[in-house]
Amino acid sequence: MTEKSFFRRSAIGIVFFWITLFVLIPNLLVIICSFLERDPAHFIRFVFSTESYRNLFAAVFFRIFLNSFKNAFIATLVCLLLSYPFAILLCRVRPSLRRYLLVLIIIPFWTSSLIRTYALVILLKGNGILNSLLMGAGLIREPLQILYSDFAVFCGLVYTLLPFMILPLYGNIEKLDIRMVEAAFDLGASRMQTFFRIILPLTMPGIIAGSILVFLPALGLFYIPDILGGAKSMLIGNFIRDQFLTARDWPFGAAASVILTAVMGFMLLAYYYSLKRFNAKLME
Amino acid sequence: MGTWCKRLYMAGIYLFLYLPLLILIIYSFNRSRYSTRWTGFTLHWYEKLMHNSMILDALGNSLIIASLSAVIATFIGTLAAVAFYRYRFIGRKVLYSLVYVVMMSPDIVMGISLLIFFMLSGISIGFTTLLLSHITFCIPFVVVTVYARISGFDPRVLEAARDLGAGEFQTFRYVLLPLLMPAVLSGLLLSFTLSLDDVIVSFFVTGPSFEILPLKIYSMVRLGIKPEINALSTVLFIFTLFSVSISQLLIKEKKK
Numbered sequence: 001m002t003e004k005s006f007f008r009r010s011a012i013g014i015v016f017f018w019i020t021l022f023v024l025i026p027n028l029l030v031i032i033c034s035f036l037e038r039d040p041a042h043f044i045r046f047v048f049s050t051e052s053y054r055n056l057f058a059a060v061f062f063r064i065f066l067n068s069f070k071n072a073f074i075a076t077l078v079c080l081l082l083s084y085p086f087a088i089l090l091c092r093v094r095p096s097l098r099r100y101l102l103v104l105i106i107i108p109f110w111t112s113s114l115i116r117t118y119a120l121v122i123l124l125k126g127n128g129i130l131n132s133l134l135m136g137a138g139l140i141r142e143p144l145q146i147l148y149s150d151f152a153v154f155c156g157l158v159y160t161l162l163p164f165m166i167l168p169l170y171g172n173i174e175k176l177d178i179r180m181v182e183a184a185f186d187l188g189a190s191r192m193q194t195f196f197r198i199i200l201p202l203t204m205p206g207i208i209a210g211s212i213l214v215f216l217p218a219l220g221l222f223y224i225p226d227i228l229g230g231a232k233s234m235l236i237g238n239f240i241r242d243q244f245l246t247a248r249d250w251p252f253g254a255a256a257s258v259i260l261t262a263v264m265g266f267m268l269l270a271y272y273y274s275l276k277r278f279n280a281k282l283m284e
Numbered sequence: 285m286g287t288w289c290k291r292l293y294m295a296g297i298y299l300f301l302y303l304p305l306l307i308l309i310i311y312s313f314n315r316s317r318y319s320t321r322w323t324g325f326t327l328h329w330y331e332k333l334m335h336n337s338m339i340l341d342a343l344g345n346s347l348i349i350a351s352l353s354a355v356i357a358t359f360i361g362t363l364a365a366v367a368f369y370r371y372r373f374i375g376r377k378v379l380y381s382l383v384y385v386v387m388m389s390p391d392i393v394m395g396i397s398l399l400i401f402f403m404l405s406g407i408s409i410g411f412t413t414l415l416l417s418h419i420t421f422c423i424p425f426v427v428v429t430v431y432a433r434i435s436g437f438d439p440r441v442l443e444a445a446r447d448l449g450a451g452e453f454q455t456f457r458y459v460l461l462p463l464l465m466p467a468v469l470s471g472l473l474l475s476f477t478l479s480l481d482d483v484i485v486s487f488f489v490t491g492p493s494f495e496i497l498p499l500k501i502y503s504m505v506r507l508g509i510k511p512e513i514n515a516l517s518t519v520l521f522i523f524t525l526f527s528v529s530i531s532q533l534l535i536k537e538k539k540k
Binding site: 006007008010011012014015016018019022023024025026027029030033043082085086089090099101103104105106107108110111112113114115116118119120121122123125129159162163166212213216217219220221222223226227237240241244245250253254257260261264268 | 290293294297298300301302303304305307308311360363364366367371373375379382383385386388389390391392393394396397398399400401403404416417419420423451452453456474477478480481483484487488498501502505506509513514517520521524525527528529532536
């Protein structure tokens, strides 16, 4: 059966080769690079150093990181609070209509975030639609300066990332066995108890998956502060980009990026355990 | 009352998602260059777009990269999905998890990791590096789309093929591939869209020698609003609208 082993070997081989060469090795290089010394001429010098990691705690940078994490966290929370009721409501729509409503969420999911961010500029700018509407309604006398502020960056993050929270949540809630909820009610649980002890734990995988897809980009999407933010608005993504392209301090940028990867690792671990729990619950 | 509240809430979310895009589209037909006031319908900005050679060049480059990376990623991704489904081999689970990790990992991490990799291996930044990177981030989406369809299959179809004397490749070519076609095409369309829209990874792995559309738009947008960008964004949005709708139809078809 040489033909069998040939097809099998090439199918496995090609994906193994690609992932190793273009994912595994480059990511290992980032980690190695973060432990090296910078070199103005050749980007890096092959001398072991933990300086980059110590620099991350320098006051200036630490403040940027803290601020970026805070922003991303609030954006994720707002996305979650907006999406959760929406996903539950979407699951209750009759299937023929739900199909179309779902596609209407998938379209912005796939639309370029750059274009969607740009669309916000037209809405938010000083003589833009929002200000015209508010002034027309007599609510404000002078145009609000929303654009080019941290608040605009926050709006941009929630706006571009909302579909990334809705879709995993919907996928999870749709699979929720409604009999579990009925059983809880039959056994005398109140609405609050049912929600916190049955529905919330069962939808935890969706919540975490959505949070990964929102929180990580909310740290990295550097063009959102560039387009919507003020002079000081900065995400970790902007910081990493600047280290690689302007400051030319590769090890420092790599160290910041390792932090992002570590955050992702923790979140994936949380996802894995919530999924295990979800499956265990179903089998009980 | 309750039902109306719920409907209103859902409508609110859709309004939030679509209002900015709708305004963008409307303004791409507005005659006035600077003001937000509506001063009349025009196709002028689309015409200007057609004569802007810098944008057309970038668009051409983007289309080349998107087509090539979509075709290659679909080829590799489909083979990978079939391998993950049919074969048990050492490292299968690790490899399969890695595919998911690539999909979840922040673009910026992928961008700089590939930049370091290309710089250290001495490949000059441009067409080749851009193509390799785009293939890399498209593969997982193909794998997931195709794998989702295979796992819904009746395994007896494959057993029947084997009983009738089909080899591994023949089974793939004449049994699996035709059945998988909708998912494969859907993966192809999504990869094309993904590649056409990418900003962050491309930002690191291409240079001035090979400019692509999203980076061109990015540098224009940083300088402020221009009606030409409204027109260009509208064109790209309409394209996404079509490709997503078609790929949804392709995936949905199996459930009938």
